[in-house]
Amino acid sequence: MYRKILVAFDGSEPSKHAMDIAVSTADKWKSELVILSVVPRVMMPVFPDEGFGAAPITAAQDMSEYQDKMKEIYAGSLSEAEEDINEAFPDLVVTTKLMEGRPSAVIVEEAEEDQIDLIVIGSRGVGGITGWILGSTSRRVVESCTKPILVVK
Numbered sequence: 001m002y003r004k005i006l007v008a009f010d011g012s013e014p015s016k017h018a019m020d021i022a023v024s025t026a027d028k029w030k031s032e033l034v035i036l037s038v039v040p041r042v043m044m045p046v047f048p049d050e051g052f053g054a055a056p057i058t059a060a061q062d063m064s065e066y067q068d069k070m071k072e073i074y075a076g077s078l079s080e081a082e083e084d085i086n087e088a089f090p091d092l093v094v095t096t097k098l099m100e101g102r103p104s105a106v107i108v109e110e111a112e113e114d115q116i117d118l119i120v121i122g123s124r125g126v127g128g129i130t131g132w133i134l135g136s137t138s139r140r141v142v143e144s145c146t147k148p149i150l151v152v153k
């Protein structure tokens with residue numbers, strides 16, 4: 001029924017719950033499982049080309065180092081999750097994808113391009129300072145994606 005399932009993983013508790021449900025659903029339907037993590041891009045401010053000349057260049061380097069570090073951290077959690085699943089469900093076909101960009105946009109694009117039959121996503125994520133039931137990523141995905149979506153609390 002679901003040939004290919006995508007789970008959006010940001011390491012948060014709700015996304016771990018989403019992962020559990022995605023794994024058991026994929027196991028039940030013999031689906032392929034794609035685990036997608038998106039490293040949000042650090043926003044680049046506009047640097048003045050005069051005035052505090054040296055500082056902006058250092059700041060830009062710091063930001064790109066920070067971005068690389070974030071990517072490493074995401075990659076580590078992603079392969080840890082993949083190993084755990086491979087161990088518990090050796091017959092399951094699992095692929096991981098690490099991308100950069102705006103998480104909601106990348107999730108929707110990937111679901112379209114990768115011909116995903118079901119998206120599994122947490123209701124909230126690692127952000128979450130407001131009292132909303134859905135975070136901004138899950139809300140945007142629910143609003144803009146035409147695929148079936150399972151939102152997990």
Ligand SMILES: Nc1ncnc2c1ncn2[C@@H]1O[C@H](COP(=O)(O)OP(=O)(O)OP(=O)(O)O)[C@@H](O)[C@H]1O
Nearest residue numbers: 008009015038122124125126127128135136137138
């Ligand atoms: N960077 C990401 N990569 C992959 N999936 C993500 C990412 N960020 C969020 N998600 C998915 O979306 C779900 C909801 O997270 P969301 O970002 O909407 O909530 P939040 O972090 O609590 O709120 P906000 O980001 O608006 O402050 C997560 O459980 C996860 O499934």
Ligand SMILES: [Mg+2]
Nearest residue numbers: 125126127135
């Ligand atoms: Mg978030």
